[in-house]
Amino acid sequence: MNPFFGQVYEIVAQIPHGKVASYGQIARMLGQPRAARQVGYAMRCCPDNLPWQRVVMADGSITGGAHAEMRRILLEGEGVRILPDGRVDMKQYGWDGC
DSSP, X not given: OOHHHHHHHHHHTTSOTTOBEEHHHHXXXXXXXXXXXXXXXXXXXXXXXXOGGGEEOXXXXXXXXXXXXXXXXXXXXXXXXXXXXXXXXXXXXXOOOO
């Protein structure tokens, strides 16, 4: 496994139930603030046992192509409310990384 991907997965595993983190936030936590796109590549291969649905865009947009609706359903199941425009309220549900 790519070592960077492994580091991404370690952080994703820590995102609490009912919270979300952005791709850029994860990149910053890894000390690579310009690596949000690489975090996205890692998430494409994310192991199923990790809370992959908790990683969203910085503005709260839910990505995932064909899996976006499933991600939304999983987040709502965790109590995350989706705004009328389809985004997560990052101020309310954003994880502070602690």
